[in-house]
Amino acid sequence: MDKSLNTDRFLEVMGNYPTGVTVVTTTNDLKVPLGLTVNSFASVSLDPLLVLWSIDNSVSTYPVFTQTDHFAINVLANDQADICSSFAIKDIDRFSQCEWEFSNRNLPIISGAAGVLQCKTFKRIEAGDHMILIGEVIDILSTDKQPLLYHRRKMGGIPDSFYE
Template identity: 50%
Template sequence: MLNKADEHLFKAALGNYPTGVAIVTTVDNEGHPVGLTINSFTSLSMDPLLVLWSIDHKSSSIHTFKETGKFVVHLLAEDQNELVRIFSKKDLDRFSEINWSFSANQLPIIEGAFAVFECETFQTIEAGDHTIFIGSVKNMQVKEKSPLLYHRRTVGSIPLGFHA
């Protein structure tokens, strides 16, 4: 069990580890778009094509993601840092603040991301205070853009280039 000093050290170490920034979206039972900012995204498997992300059990949208069985992961482009703020706030109609549309699969797609992965939930795993969502990628779009990065509690970019 971690004590407070260990917890602080753990957070400091991971906060100094640059990661990409993503927004995951889905729809609720009434077809309304739901989404939140994440930085816990990674690829998992090439065969089958699987990705994973996690959500805190305290999140107000966890049940929607569990019930829907499908979601979209948007890897944000370097010019989308305002979306991080919008999708991190509570009690805000996030989708009224942005440009988006429904995909052919009736999932909310945010315009301008450098990569978009439409997924069906393959498996969920309870792990500590989070649930891990593993998604089977059913459709994807990738644009030649630089990603938005999270480092030391800030978002930004560096010129990384793109290689397909």
């Protein structure tokens, strides 16, 4: 089969798979906050508590994220679509677009997130044109906010009818 046909079909199927939306954050060597929008996020293990996410090899912050010892997964709330968009745009000061603060572990945390998992890097795995980063969860912030979802290039919350 034609490779582009396989890629197109793959993207079609994956685009029809709803996911939550996160912003992964860390700091560089100068303690400047860095972050990017990520929907390739999943839980891995309960003992120890492990999560994973992946980063494209071509992303400008790739060297920092693949070398950092700590990162935070900010699970965006359903009213934070603008933050998702801001952290997906290149060459802007992403952190000036939202409220945030440094955590007690010196990681940038986005205010109003549905939840935050602060992690220490557990393992890095090269996988095609991405690096999979597995983090051990070392601190958790949880709220009762609904998560932001991504489906077919659109963002939104869980409809109330879902719970009926």
